[in-house]
Amino acid sequence: MTDPRILEEARQAAQNAYVPYSHFPVAAILELRDGTLLSGCNVENASYGLCMCAERNVLFMSVACGVPREDITSLTVYAPTDTLTTPCGACRQVMTELLEPETPVIVTNGRLEKRYTVRELLPDAFEIE
Ligand code: THU
Numbered sequence: 001m002t003d004p005r006i007l008e009e010a011r012q013a014a015q016n017a018y019v020p021y022s023h024f025p026v027a028a029i030l031e032l033r034d035g036t037l038l039s040g041c042n043v044e045n046a047s048y049g050l051c052m053c054a055e056r057n058v059l060f061m062s063v064a065c066g067v068p069r070e071d072i073t074s075l076t077v078y079a080p081t082d083t084l085t086t087p088c089g090a091c092r093q094v095m096t097e098l099l100e101p102e103t104p105v106i107v108t109n110g111r112l113e114k115r116y117t118v119r120e121l122l123p124d125a126f127e128i129e
Contacts, residue, residue: 002076002108006031010078011110013039017054020044026085028054029076030062038062055091059098069099075118076106084114092122
């Protein structure tokens with residue numbers, strides 16, 4: 001099952017989600033090699049196209065914080081839904097660019113869990129050589 005420390009962090013981060021339109025909170029947690037956890041949540045906007053997923057928020061933050069992708073050991077996506085919430089296509093494309101292909105992506109609702117790699121979530125992804 002999901003590392004309890006990461007799950008607790010995800011539950012906290014999901015409470016920060018700004019979701020007045022969808023009422024669908026999501027948290028995304030990056031675990032670093034030294035055990036540091038970076039947390040993100042989804043942030044919505046009245047101009048719906050500006051809504052930003054939890055996954056992209058935390059991935060962009062890792063860049064802003066200067067975290068080398070080699071130091072990221074996992075990405076956990078948490079949504080308190082009955083069935084598992086898997087990342088959208090846009091987030092998969094960003095994961096492909098900002099994480100290693102074999103980095104684990106753990107999807108959880110706190111009870112159920114499924115593990116993927118970045119490559120499994122977006123095979124044959126578009127990349128500029
Ligand atoms: N959302 C995420 O943050 N991550 C996902 O993996 C799926 C969708 C957000 C976007 C929007 O704020 C809300 O969930 C409903 O789509």
